[in-house]
Amino acid sequence: MAALMVAPFFALCAPAHAEDAPINLKTMGSFHVGGRLVEISGKPVKEMLFSPGGVPVKVDPNGTYQVEQMYVQYFIPANERGRVPLLMWHGGGYTGVTYESTPDGREGWLNYFLRKGWAVYNSDAVERGRSGWAQYPDIFKTEPVFLTTANPFERFRIGAGEGSFSQDPAKRRYLPGNQFPAEGYDNMMKQIVPRWTSTDEAIFAAYLAEVDKVCPCVILFHSQAGPFAFKAAQAKPDKVKALVAVEPAQVGDPDKVAALKGIPTLMVYGDFIAQDKRWPTIRKNGSAFAEKIRVAGGSVDVVDLPAIGIKGNSHFPMMDRNNREVADLIQKWLSDKGLYK
Template sequence: MPLLQRAALTALLALAVPLIAFAQDQEPIALRGMGSFHIGGRLVEISGKPVKEVTFTAGGVPAKVDPNGTYQVEQMYVQYFLPAKERGTVPLLMWHGGGLTGVTYETTPDGREGWLTMFLRKGWAVYNSDAVERGRSGWAQYPDIFKGEPVFLTTANPFERFRIGAGPGSYDPDPAKRKLLPGNQFPNEGYENFVKQNVPRWTTTDDAILAAYLAEIDKVCPCVILFHSQAGTFGFKAAQARPDKIKALVAVEPAGVGDIAKADVLKAIPTLMIYGDYIEQDSRWPTIRATGVKFAEAIKAAGGTAEVVDLPKVGIKGNSHMLMMDKNNAEVAGLIQTWLEGKGLTRQP
């Protein structure tokens, strides 16, 4: 192995050293505050619709509902937790992927601690959101406002697409008959709870989602943004739009990137990209990863810092696309925490 490659691998392996302490750190969580708010959105007028008579409660008295008028739409729900002893120098924003909500970072499907409270224990003020058209952010009429139709996923789809199972046909309703990728860390026993988290998503709402994320940044930041999958596009584009407010980016298997022609805008923002296992065995992920690496290289070519970590190469193996839910989620969180500390974004206890 060439000397430079060996040095780079040694540096990445060093990230894994403190991970056991992260997993065992279970002191009670002390908060100085918590709450929530809705941010962003716009008012939309709808007209020309017929008045309907609706019975809202079984056996109730019907009421006339006029759908014509002004609607509040495309807002985003954000929940925040402020630790009593804040050690992150700025808040940590968590953005989830497609067809999911902020539940992504909460308790894992099999009942273990999720990243939200793990990072809260480390002294980060955490802001966890449900993106536009997800969860508590709410829907809007379609196709009047949300163009097109929502996409719904079968119970088998995430198992076969998120590098949990061994490709098409690997899912079975019986957990014992499912064909997991060898050594896969996703909690198969909690898979039914995972698919209960899945929500419809649109493919035509990207502009609205990004606008709400920018509104959150304007309200909360400067900050660090940790984002996953579909939110890759939003995380990078938001940072390109508000570079003065972003102190670091943590891209967890980003499915999309920002404007590569404007990669130089991110040169002052430390960036970490993390990819899990089984990439080479998948039909889509080699291309997705290559796009992310190309974007990271563009940032570096512009004089910035962008580190790409393939977890198996640093000894963290078996990760699906849902790294924050996998059985070794504390190890991955520890790697992120160590990286953030190395960038000077934490205070000493």
Template sequence: MRCIPRTACGSRKGRAKSRLIFAAAAINLIATASAQAADPISLRDMGSFHVGGRLVEISGKPVKEVTFTPGGVPAKVDPNGVYQVEQMYVQYFLPANEHGAYPLLMWHGGGLTGVTWETTPDGREGWLTYFLRKGWSVYNSDAVERGRAGWAQYPDIFKSDPVFLTTANPFERFRIGDGPNSYASDPAKRKVMPGSQFPVEAYENFVKQGVPRWTTNDDATIAAYIAEIDRVGPSIVMVHSQSGSFGFKVAQARPDKVKALIAVEPAAIGDPAKVEALKNVPILIVYGDYIDRDSRWPKMRAAGVAFADSIKAAGGSVDVIDLPQVGIKGNSHMVMMDKNNAEVAGLIQGWLERKGLTK
């Protein structure tokens, strides 16, 4: 920095001031670059609500004395009474310039929450904001038993113990690692699928998203999703993994309100006896890579394709896309988190546009 005559540039105070000026300039440059990389999102509204659920009465339990805070005064807690349970949490973002013909509802998979759609383990933009930028009103939920939806007692209300996953389980089961025993505590020793697009360097951030799940709450979850559809109105539903069956079954229950269904690697299907209900619901099913290298996914994909064929036989419209067959390779089960997630989102956006679901 060149000193201007009669300034304190040569003094200690002047040099400190100069460093502050340079630091501020650097911050401004970084902020400008970030703004250019991703323009600000303009919303007309945002908020949240809980929906669904029921009241359940529990009786016959002993009264307990509980100290809620260390050093606090103990209080008697009577667990007998009426509880609100099986509700679902929904957060919504409404863009200032809406281009989607209907709201987009995002439903996560098993052992996960709405965080699935918000961002990626390595901090890139997730599908929630991707589609929000495209002008979609986005409703992102934590389903029954997950995250901000809350838990309930078991076995009094939830009829089974929760399932918790080890750190290794998703790595080996979600086609991130190359099958059984591919995970290692040492990242350098992990065996990743060849050409994988998953951000394996941030895998620990992914497993931090995991929450317990129950295997006996499907009916309550479907009831809550139906309640969401009834509240929001005609919508497009995007599902992933476990919520695949929820999406199909809710569409079968509300075919007039589900205007399209996007199933990203659905782990299960709807009711085969009710495929007729889906004939007017445009459906897109997307599968990632490495399916033939896995022990379970060939069967799950075959079930999904067979269900799609039965819908088409009933007069419905279903597009099944295997990403490697259209030149998009390396995707794990967590397609929305992979490094090419924007490319896959663009494929889905294009499908929505071709179906006349944008305005």
């Protein structure tokens, strides 16, 4: 299998930034896509009190429910320069907050790409945030998974592995040179939401509905969104003009890589991967999938950030202190692919 490819232009990305101008929007708004109606029956009717001292209310849980829809918020800049909209898809246990302000209060990638002139569509996947939840076990067949305060710190290459987290911030053991903002970690934990392991089909269906509504587009996606984005592009290759995979946890259908040969793809991986238990395999699988796309005639750039001098990134480069440097890399790649004017 080929080694990680580093295109020459990545070494030319300049770290300096002009002073930020105000964000000028033509419009902004939101909508829901996807979902289905589900009938529930056979449940006992209950009498409930919704507020102390109130009047009891009869609640009949039997009937028709709207479930598995997805919330999307969009921002259209006054001076559009992206040739197509940019869709942002987040990872597991998170919402679209991933791309908004960083946990320590700096601007996130949503604002960055808006300032560059991209129309940005930021979503909360099915079962997350403003997309809402559904009943267990009638609709969501498994129990939700919740993350402890130690889990992301030890699992996503912020801290130095198992046992590195402490409730006392002064005793936390960070990976040396890590770019994740230490003062923002506790705040990041406030954005964590439950996730399910039985909703992939519903998540994928809603993402396809967004692609049908918004695209042609570029999809920028992180972690758990990996297989959803690759498979969406495989299902709708005429609607997806580029894929930007930020540490994808999984990939697409290896038997359908030919569908991706006309879609330029960028895969970005951060630092500290070699010393982790899980991430070498995850990156190896991503690189192998990239090679399959190349063999099918496609174009894929797999970028190892520390190999090109961008060091210290956790699994969350959009939140790390150098998030703008990584965004610059993505912006230049999109521009070089002819998707920016």
